[in-house]
Amino acid sequence: ALQVVYLVNSGSEANDLALRMASAAAAAAVTPHSSTTTSSSSSIPRDHVVVMAGAYHGHLTSLIPLSPYKFWGKGGQGKEDWVHVMPCPDPYRGVNLDGAAAARAVLAEAAAAGGRVVAFFCESIISCGE
Secondary structure, three states, X not given: OOOOOOOOOOHHHHHHHHHHHHHHHHHHHHOOOOOOOOOOOOOOOEEEEEEEOOOOOOOOOOOHHHOHHHHOXXXXXXXXXXXXXXXXXXXXXXXXXXXXXXXXXXXXXXXXXXXXXXXXXXXXXXXXXX
């Protein structure tokens, strides 16, 4: 259980810390007291992350891969294989309304790639839109 409050000075720093904590917790769940978040062993799945389409999570090296606004935008390098993008629900247009189906799809995509989802990043208000 989390017994410490971490105060940070920016959203980027908060997201970077959350990503590191998720990876550390996932590694500890697989191999207690391990400091490694990924492994070349096929028995330990790679950490995968789910984000929302149009998301922006910060301008840090660790967060560019989690920001579709950045990796699919001008100058972006494309989506990493360990990142899964859920579509934003759009009730106005009546599309992407089944969040449960979208979640099942990204979980299946991660599992098919030999990974496991260790974190889900979602802004309460999508800042960059789609």
